[in-house]
Amino acid sequence: MFKKQKSLIGLDIGAHAVKAVELTQMGSEFVVTAYAQSDIDPDAARGDAIIDMLQGHVFRTRRVATAVSGKSVIVRYLTMVHMSDDDLRNAVKFEADKYIPFDIDEVVLDAQRLDDGGRRFEGLADDEMRVLLVAVKRSLIEDHVGLVQSIGLQPSVIDVDAFALGNAFEFRNQFAPNVEQDHRVSALIDVGAQKSNIIILRGGALCFTREIYLGGDDLTSAASKRLGCEMHQAEALKRQPGDNIEALRDAVLPTIDDLGNEIHLSFDYFENQFDQPVDDVFLSGGGVELPLVAETFEKIFEKRTRQWDPTERLAVDEDAVDVDALRANAGQLAVVMGLACRLRKD
Ligand SMILES: Nc1ncnc2c1ncn2[C@@H]1O[C@H](COP(=O)(O)OP(=O)(O)OP(=O)(O)O)[C@@H](O)[C@H]1O
Numbered sequence: 001m002f003k004k005q006k007s008l009i010g011l012d013i014g015a016h017a018v019k020a021v022e023l024t025q026m027g028s029e030f031v032v033t034a035y036a037q038s039d040i041d042p043d044a045a046r047g048d049a050i051i052d053m054l055q056g057h058v059f060r061t062r063r064v065a066t067a068v069s070g071k072s073v074i075v076r077y078l079t080m081v082h083m084s085d086d087d088l089r090n091a092v093k094f095e096a097d098k099y100i101p102f103d104i105d106e107v108v109l110d111a112q113r114l115d116d117g118g119r120r121f122e123g124l125a126d127d128e129m130r131v132l133l134v135a136v137k138r139s140l141i142e143d144h145v146g147l148v149q150s151i152g153l154q155p156s157v158i159d160v161d162a163f164a165l166g167n168a169f170e171f172r173n174q175f176a177p178n179v180e181q182d183h184r185v186s187a188l189i190d191v192g193a194q195k196s197n198i199i200i201l202r203g204g205a206l207c208f209t210r211e212i213y214l215g216g217d218d219l220t221s222a223a224s225k226r227l228g229c230e231m232h233q234a235e236a237l238k239r240q241p242g243d244n245i246e247a248l249r250d251a252v253l254p255t256i257d258d259l260g261n262e263i264h265l266s267f268d269y270f271e272n273q274f275d276q277p278v279d280d281v282f283l284s285g286g287g288v289e290l291p292l293v294a295e296t297f298e299k300i301f302e303k304r305t306r307q308w309d310p311t312e313r314l315a316v317d318e319d320a321v322d323v324d325a326l327r328a329n330a331g332q333l334a335v336v337m338g339l340a341c342r343l344r345k346d
């Protein structure tokens, strides 16, 4: 008999690159059945960039999970008295204006009770719970949905980059058991082009998220300024520095230090709040492809800091997917994998 199959495309529309990964569930197995990625031409429309990327690839579905991020996305952790999920949704509508810098009528709200991985959150009374509140400007969601629909795809999930990152890690760990022990505190950092996402998971439960508006493009601008070259030349230099490695290093190191120190402040905040140190740091995103980034971060954090592969041990349809390209770019695919794996909850 044929196994029942269903598919979902994760679509990560970044500031620098667009990425699509299609996952198909065949029985209990998940298989990558399509993968495409391309850089966005700064002068081209984003819709055209997505159409170009998808060209030449065969997808089994039009259904897409995609994500928003940036300053129109507000994530807050609240302490509230215990209540049912229905009551929570209502309570949040009334309370949200205290926490959100936008008009409540302009935002879409979601609230969820936080599971703390079996440990009690610090400082909570017996009748209290921690709640994750997410507010996204309605206009951002509408633009995003419009963009996806305009290229003939069907938006079925709109997520947030930071949550997709966490889902990708949890999904990867499902296939690579024992990679991380359950009780450990893992910080995941995705350095994109214009921003970096930090999330901290304790025993797999999300405890902290922050977006910092520094990323790979800031390294490119620093290199372009210091070395007196055009942005596209600095971009090429980052990828293949050759003999200019020392000059590149001097140009970009202050920016990497700034980013690393900002991230370190978040670790300090977490460690104070939760009275537990961050154990491991996992890096993803195109911004950490420059090896100097991980090396510098490790010195600043004084913790083991490494890139991780969200496609590790995942089955791939080798007839449909360029496996070498997928593996080579795997470090940049955390967010898109976290989106595609929403297939599980379909
Ligand atoms: N091989 C490489 N060496 C150095 N830097 C690289 C390499 N590949 C990509 N980058 C840098 O990574 C950044 C793009 O990363 P990524 O694709 O994760 O960003 P994005 O998702 O498009 O952006 P954002 O998350 O900010 O919306 C760019 O700044 C680019 O210069």
Ligand SMILES: [Mg+2]
Binding pocket: 012, 014, 015, 192, 193, 285, 335
């Ligand atoms: Mg990104």
